[in-house]
Amino acid sequence: MTFRIGIISDTHGLLRPEAERCLTGADHIIHAGDIGRPEIIDALSRIAPVTAIRGNVDTGSWAARYPDTERVRLAGRTICVLHDLKTLQIPPTALGIDLVISGHSHVPKIETVDGVLYLNPGSAGRQRFKLPITLGTIDVTSSHMQPVIHDLGNR
Secondary structure, three states: OOEEEEEEOOOOOOOOHHHHHHHOOOOEEEEOOOOOOHHHHHHHHOOOOEEEOOOOOOOOHHHHHOOOEEEEEEOOEEEEEEOOHHHOOOOHHHHOOOEEEOOOOOOOEEEEEOOEEEEEOOEOOOOOOOOOEEEEEEEEOOOOEEEEEEEHHHO
């Protein structure tokens, strides 16, 4: 059985219809910060349950309900969610983390280091610089995690 996790970050108050379509069918959604407006999480919650953290632009009183980091267990995997990967203090292997999800840089990236999968879905909000508009999904089975970056600019 496959469990799909939708991963989005840096929406900065903009939830594109393309992002909503891409996340449809996810079993759970993780927002890695820089939400921008509380309505973003409300809309994502209509698609699937959401785990969200705040990023550096999430400063309004509404953002106080979101932690700076979160540790969640989904589909038998332990996931660490933080906005800026540079703030990671302890090696994930020391904490039994299987997956680290971050945002902040707006640069999509998938990498495995010491058996830990790192995923930055990039930015799904307004385009900055010449970076693509992206989000990620991870299909989790009992034997593996299959991450994918989705380019929303081509939808």
